[in-house]
Amino acid sequence: MKTLANLTAIENQLHQLLETDKPIKLNCNESPFDLPQTLKDTITSKMAELSWNRYPDFQQTDLVELLAHSVGLKNENILLGNGSSQLIQQIINCCSKFVSEVIIENPTFTLYHQICQNERLNYKEWHLNENGSFCIENFPTVSEPSIVIITSPNNPTGAVLPKNELETLLQTYPECIFLVDEAYGEFANESSIELIHKYSNLLVLKTFSKGFGLPSMRFGYVAGSKILIDLLRKHTIPFTINVFSELIVRESLTNNSFSRIIKTNQERIKNLRDFSCYELSEIADKTTFSVNTSQSNFLLLRFNDTSLLNEIKEIFAAKNITVSFPITDCIRITIGTEVEMSKVLKIIKQCVNSFKVSCQEAILNTLSVY
Structure with missing residues (x-):
């Protein structure tokens, strides 16, 4: 029961984090993971010498x-x-x-x-x-x-x-x-x-x-x-x-500890990149957008519908999520933390689902006229 309670608390905490509008910076291809404070303290003490x-x-x-x-x-x-x-x-x-x-x-x-x-x-x-x-x-x-x-x-x-x-x-x-x-x-x-x-x-x-x-x-x-x-x-x-x-x-x-942290963060980012790419590929199609397979720490989404792109832009801006727009009709998303990427994926999925429903309704309304 204690384990179940702990899991519930973690889920609630994650949900709260996803719902907050704390600024999320995903436009400069930076690593989302800083060095541990203990390592910083060790290095700065050497700087003092x-x-x-x-x-x-x-x-x-x-x-x-x-x-x-x-x-x-x-x-x-x-x-x-x-x-x-x-x-x-x-x-x-x-x-x-x-x-x-x-x-x-x-x-x-x-x-x-x-x-x-x-x-x-x-x-x-x-x-x-x-x-x-x-x-x-x-x-x-x-x-x-x-x-x-x-x-x-x-x-x-x-x-x-x-x-x-x-x-x-x-x-x-x-x-x-x-x-x-x-x-x-x-x-x-x-x-x-x-x-x-x-x-x-x-x-x-x-x-x-x-x-x-x-x-x-x-x-x-x-x-x-x-x-x-x-x-x-x-x-x-x-x-x-x-x-x-x-x-x-x-x-x-x-420094072996430093090296391990760097390698761990690199693998963490690559795993998040590949997972996010898979999730986006599952919902992407010719009517919405495509996502490039990437060997970097970002993903490029190329949109086939301007209205969908603009909707996602507006929601990102409202949620304090900063991404970049390096090419016309494209969004480049730097890989962030697990929580940040969950929030980004959730927004894109909701927008795509809403867009597809709107398209279906438009088709049905057109058919009903005839």
Whole structure:
């Protein structure tokens, strides 16, 4: 009886949480799971022991070595940055001096277009399939040398470019520099970083903002051949990584408790993503919407009826649920906590059911006229 009472109390608590309108932020592809306070306390106590009055190590030698070892590369293959956005700026700025154009898939992270425009660098778009997947047959004509930027998993579709297709492109265009942005790579089934051993024209961009759940820290790195990394290093400003970020990165890679928390959160997000995708696929059809299979920490819903989309938008806004709208007639939903995703799924299901009833009533009313 005590167990039954406990279960009832938990169910009531969950119901109350689902009914409240506490703000739910599902628009920035952040992890919904913060670090435990005890771990934060341990790390901040180590921060207090650092010399705050001294510059960081300019070369970040120890941290580079640690990261290189973690991905099976050498120190010469790694360049650190203040988040992947800073590295994107640095890479395009550096390459704009000698490339003729940039190839960017469509849709993708809009920062690439912005930086190309700032650099007055022409770009062509590689259009993805209607379902958001990559199609190598659609790859545009390239004037070598060029930069080819590939976000894999793609934002906002969640699709991944298969490694064998990436190799085909690398071999076909050896004079092009390929930048593979794996910002969401920890949620995918494979990484292209091992191809750096085979292809000198490949750069792979990584960040701790998504899979590691540490966007506030602003840390990323790019991996590539020695010749490319040496070139990029000439365009590096001093001291891009502060001592506090360095400490947290080192802890995340060497502290077993920290590492377990990160892996657990990644698996938790992937399970929630797959469950949510399944639930949405069960109610989706040609009259309502479709949902992309995703290897990232978000789902993209493409709506076939504007009125249904607008209704869901209005209810989300009324319930303080923030999502993003990166493409016309689409909603991108970052994977949140179990409670948050339950609330989102409940709203979408209710809206779809109401929409289908309205459609049936409209059909019956039309038939009754005749």
